[in-house]
Amino acid sequence: MQNIGYIRVSTVDQKTDRQLDGIQLDRVFTDKCSGSTTERPQLEQLKAHVREGDIVHVHSIDRMARNLEDLLDLIRFFDDKGVQVQFKKENMTFGGAESNPMQKLILSVMGSVAEFERAIILERQREGIEKAKQRGVYKGRKKSVDRDKVLELHQQGIKKMQIAKKLGIGRATVYRILEEQAEG
Numbered sequence: 001m002q003n004i005g006y007i008r009v010s011t012v013d014q015k016t017d018r019q020l021d022g023i024q025l026d027r028v029f030t031d032k033c034s035g036s037t038t039e040r041p042q043l044e045q046l047k048a049h050v051r052e053g054d055i056v057h058v059h060s061i062d063r064m065a066r067n068l069e070d071l072l073d074l075i076r077f078f079d080d081k082g083v084q085v086q087f088k089k090e091n092m093t094f095g096g097a098e099s100n101p102m103q104k105l106i107l108s109v110m111g112s113v114a115e116f117e118r119a120i121i122l123e124r125q126r127e128g129i130e131k132a133k134q135r136g137v138y139k140g141r142k143k144s145v146d147r148d149k150v151l152e153l154h155q156q157g158i159k160k161m162q163i164a165k166k167l168g169i170g171r172a173t174v175y176r177i178l179e180e181q182a183e184g
Contacts, residue, residue: 001053002026006046008032008063018060020088058087062116066104066113075107145169150177 005028007019011033020028027049029042050056056065056078059107065071066086078085087091090110094103132138145167153163160178164171 001055002051003055004046004050005029005057005059006039006043006064007031007059008033008043019063023057023088025057048079050081050083050099055084055086055146057086057088061087061092061110062118065111065114066118067115069110070107071111071114092141108167145173145177147177147181151181154178 003025005020005023005025007016007028007030009016009019009030009032011034013040014032016030029046029049031040031042033140064087065074066089075094076087076178079143082095082096084093092103092106092110094107129138149167149168150163150173153166154160154174160168160174161171164174167174
């Protein structure tokens with residue numbers, strides 16, 4: 001039996017220090033990415049690594065999954081392997097011998113609340129951005145690609161793939177910039 005930690009932060013800049021602090025772990029899997037559970041390499045490695053009797057420690061429900069469906073799928077996966085999942089912030093354990101109908105109900109409610117909170121945050125963010133745009137305050141993210149350089153290289157007859165390689169950007173970005181230029 002192993003005590004295994006799973007830590008996730010949304011960006012590379014965020015710190016993982018507060019998650020699972022002080023818990024004795026045999027191994028830790030850390031993802032630094034946002035989004036779905038299908039694009040998390042460390043979560044996939046964790047799923048391949050766990051064995052019956054292991055306990056997976058997670059700081060909170062929202063660190064494991066962003067929506068109820070993914071959360072339930074993950075808990076079901078670990079339960080099928082005989083692995084417990086403990087959420088420290090919520091003080092809840094699922095799977096293995098701890099599994100019962102009441103816990104599944106509570107997990108569904110807690111997962112729904114987490115998903116609802118995330119949706120509300122995104123809605124407020126969109127509203128705030130829209131109001132800032134109306135006031136002329138929000139300009140969006142700074143352009144990370146030198147559009148003039150793309151156009152200059154294209155006018156010199158350099159192929160799109162070579163422009164992308166030279167500037168270290170995706171080919172689709174080159175095409176998009178050239179299409180925008182043609183439309184405007």
